[in-house]
Amino acid sequence: MTLHHSCRNLAAAGAGLLLAASWLAPAPAMAREIVHFAGYSAGTVVVKTSERRLYYVVGDGTAIRYPVGVGKAGMQWSGQASIDGKYVRPAWAPTPDIKRAEPHLPDVIPGGSPRNPMGVAAMTLSGGQYAIHGTNAPGSIGGFVSHGCIRMYNADVLDLYGRVNVGTAVVVAR
Numbered sequence: 526m527t528l529h530h531s532c533r534n535l536a537a538a539g540a541g542l543l544l545a546a547s548w549l550a551p552a553p554a555m556a557r558e559i560v561h562f563a564g565y566s567a568g569t570v571v572v573k574t575s576e577r578r579l580y581y582v583v584g585d586g587t588a589i590r591y592p593v594g595v596g597k598a599g600m601q602w603s604g605q606a607s608i609d610g611k612y613v614r615p616a617w618a619p620t621p622d623i624k625r626a627e628p629h630l631p632d633v634i635p636g637g638s639p640r641n642p643m644g645v646a647a648m649t650l651s652g653g654q655y656a657i658h659g660t661n662a663p664g665s666i667g668g669f670v671s672h673g674c675i676r677m678y679n680a681d682v683l684d685l686y687g688r689v690n691v692g693t694a695v696v697v698a699r
Contacts, residue, residue: 562588594676
């Protein structure tokens with residue numbers, strides 16, 4: 526199964542969360558932080574694109590804050606969604622728009638390939654266009670870099686993957 530990107534039409538190949546350490550891009554020390562955060566229910570994922578941060582609301586006025594990469598100019602979005610799928614080592618296929626812009630891309634990049642832009646895991650969002658996923662380019666975290674998806678360090682996406690379920694609410698705010 527293949528993940529179509531601008532993070533559209535995700536399906537995935539992969540099994541289990543037991544991944545070799547070589548798949549985990551090193552995250553900087555203290556990439557994740559516990560911070561004060563109010564206004565959302567425990568278990569909600571909140572992405573603030575202007576901050577390039579994702580918050581997983583723990584409750585009691587706190588959240589885990591992760592650095593992320595977000596949509597490029599003209600490719601950002603805001604609104605509410607929910608996680609509708611969870612995948613480890615998803616395969617990826619460019620959408621027709623991306624393929625036209627970058628015709629050298631293969632039709633499918635297998636899960637686990639160092640060329641696969643989805644990293645070690647992906648959580649698709651309702652609506653079918655976007656996902657929260659890892660990355661094979663850790664230097665892109667903190668930037669306006671994607672076609673609308675939310676990119677995380679591989680270690681961080683695995684941490685979040687273990688905390689959320691299908692149905693978890695996601696709020697994206699600018």
